[in-house]
Amino acid sequence: MYNFSFHSNANEAFYTFSISKNYDLVWFVMNYTGNLDQYFMVDGKISSVSHALCEPSASGITEMCFSSIPSHCGDGANFSRMNGLLPSTSNTTGSPNMVITDCETFCKANCSCTAFASMQNGQAGCQLYYGSKQVLLKLIQNGEGLIYIRGGAPRDAKQWKLWLAVAVPLASLLVLIPFSLSCYLRWRKGLKEEETQQGANINSDWVRLFPAPPSHCDEVKGVNNVELGIHKDQELLIFSFSTIETATNYFAECNKLGEGGYGPVYKGKLLVEGQEIAVKRLSKISKQGSLEFKNEVKVICKLQHRNLVRLLGCCIEAEESILIYEYMPNKSLDFFIFDSTKQVLLDWRRRINIIEGIAQGLLYLHKYSRLRIIHRDLKTSNILLDSDMNPKISDFGMARIFGDNDIRGKTNRVVGTFGYMSPEYGMYGLFSEKSDVYSFGVILLEIISGEKNIAFFETDHTLNLLSKAWNMWKEGSCMELMDSTLRASCSNSEVVRYIQMGLLCVQERAIDRPTMSDVVSLLSNQSFALPQPKEPAFFSHLSSIDADSSSSRQRHYSQNDMTISEVHGR
Structure with a gap:
């Protein structure tokens, strides 16, 4: 009844059909039972015919539509x-x-x-x-x-029966030959002693003809488990460079979203699925880029959390090293909070949602992920916002993996962004979970104030956001720190509590700062009283205790330009 035509172009693929009979309207509906219902309308009257697309089961119920389609890749990836x-x-x-x-x-x-x-x-x-x-x-x-x-083309039943018809007689013949030989030799010798000796020889021949299967079941199983584990973890798609070029319109300048120390980031669109992507391209002049690229792939491909940006795949071709992420239409957090015209788009509830989302993402990295991760470069430009303004932590090029028993690490190459680095990391290369807590505290105060931590300067001395917040806290006027656009959408008690939490996170000594578990718990339970914060770090000095202990630890390391990360117990 129908003439179907298939159409495909750069943007879509679809079918059209024409019908030989005269109907006012014809359409198809796939219903929940797996049947395709065909509807006809003539002179305003509608009739229908149902077509069963699935083979009926023994009970006559047509609900096994996917019985012939690979389930969970049961046919493998070959x-x-x-x-x-x-x-x-x-x-x-x-x-x-x-x-x-x-x-x-x-x-x-x-x-x-x-x-x-x-x-x-x-x-x-x-x-x-x-x-x-x-x-x-x-x-x-x-x-x-x-x-x-x-998985290869399936064999039909006739071929299978033919194979059995050949294999079974052949196997029987292989068994009968040595057995017949044994009987003949026993009859010929006739003597009991020779028969026993000959039997031993035959048994030896039997073993040589039919060697026992290797008793390495556990070993083989272990190898299989390793192989399965590798396949299971290889969830990262590998894209060709030509596909990425097409998706970004050959890295057109109009698709460029921004550029950092790693290299430029472009917006793109996959033609097959129509999915929007963010393409992070390693700069050819970047000295540290290749190491950061490998580190980011290693770290983020094992992480799954709603407040972490999702890595879709990568491209490693010739001199190109590219990461492909889910696209965040609202760019990064700093795009909003430091722009006087866009600040109004983030009311108090949205800012609270962003703060809590960042806290949840960090808690996952520090405690609940498959790998314990220290981010080391947490800042507002590395917090991306999706279409609903939900925050997602990105850029894991500087991240470090910690073991379950590791507490603190040290590096001779300090990386990160001034204004967000904790004092023990910026001055002595010591990093831990508390380093990320410090960065989180800076971001929290920036979200509330709408001002950057390093944008404050006075004539007599440098005064950053942390020192300004601390002075206002001591004077009881911390509400003055709040972004003026928030006054109509927040309560004073909430603002004061969040400023207090920010000051707790940026305290000078790492041991005084709360863990992210404490931060999430205290932010979600407003009835719990917060402890009083101590003076924050201004990057002017470290306490004598931390400085002395850091200096004594520093003597145990060779001083060179190499990047070294080692673990120390506290």
Whole structure:
């Protein structure tokens, strides 16, 4: 009844159909049972016909639509190659802008993808097939092309029976030959002693003919577990450079979102899924970039939390090192809080949501993630905002992984951003979870005040945001620190409590600062009284206790230009 046509271009792939009979309107509806209902309207009257797309089970219920589609990639991630052309059916989609390697990447990432192939008739691009392998084998068309099928083409029942018919007699024959030989030798010798000796020889021959299976089950199992573990952790997609070029319109300047010490960041869009992405491209002149690139991939691909930016994949091709992230349409936090025209978009509730989201993300890194992570470069420009203004911590190039029993680390190459570095890290290279707590406290005070920590200068001495907040706290006038745009949307008691929490986090001695567990608990329980903060660090000095202990520890390290991270018990 229908003439179907398949259409594909750079932006979309779709089907159209025409019908030979005269109807006012024809449409299809897929219902929850897996049936395709076909509706016809003639002179205002509607009739329908139901088509069962799924094979009925023994009970007659058609609810097993996915029985023939790989479940959880049960057929594995390996593809077998065969000659032919993929058919243009409702189970086939295509993209003219994908190279075959990316086609394979997307098919591997989707367990429902059964096969993929290059476009027909010499066209660029690729096709993806979703559906039953048994059905696919019946539909494959002859032609000069290659089709890659997940797990290989299934054998039919006749081939299986034929194989059994050959294998079983052969196995029986191999068993009967030595057995018959044994009987013959025993009959010929006739003597009991010779029979015993011959039996020993035959047993020895038997062992040589049919060696026992290796007793390394645990060892083999261990290897398999390791291999499975590797495959399980390899959730990061590898993109080709040509795909990234297409997605970013060849790194067009209009798509550039910003640039840091690592390199430029571009906005892009994947043609196949239409997903917007952020592309972080390693600068060729960056000396530390390659190390930071490897570190970021190693750290962030194992992290999953709603307040951490998600790494979608990477590209390592020739001299290119690129990270692909989920796109954050509202850019970074500093884009809003330090701009007098955009500050009004962040009312008190939104700022509280951002502060609590950052705290939850840090708590996950420090305590609940698969790896204990110290970020070491937490700042407002590394807090990205999604479409709902939810915060996501990004940029793990400087991060360090801690063991369960590690408390503090030391480095001879201090990295980070002035104004957010804790005093023990900036002056002595000592870092711990409390270093991130300090950075969090600075960000909290910046969110409330709408001012940068290093933007305050007076004629007689440098006065940063922390010292200004501390002086106002001592004088009982800390409400003056608050961004003027917040006055209509907040309560004084809440503002004072959050300023007090910020001052607790930026105290000079690391041991005095709360952990992120304490911060989250105190922020979520308004009835708990906060302790009184001590003087914050102004980068002018360290307390004599910390300075002495740091100096004594410093003598145990070689002084050179190398980056060294080591662990010390407190």
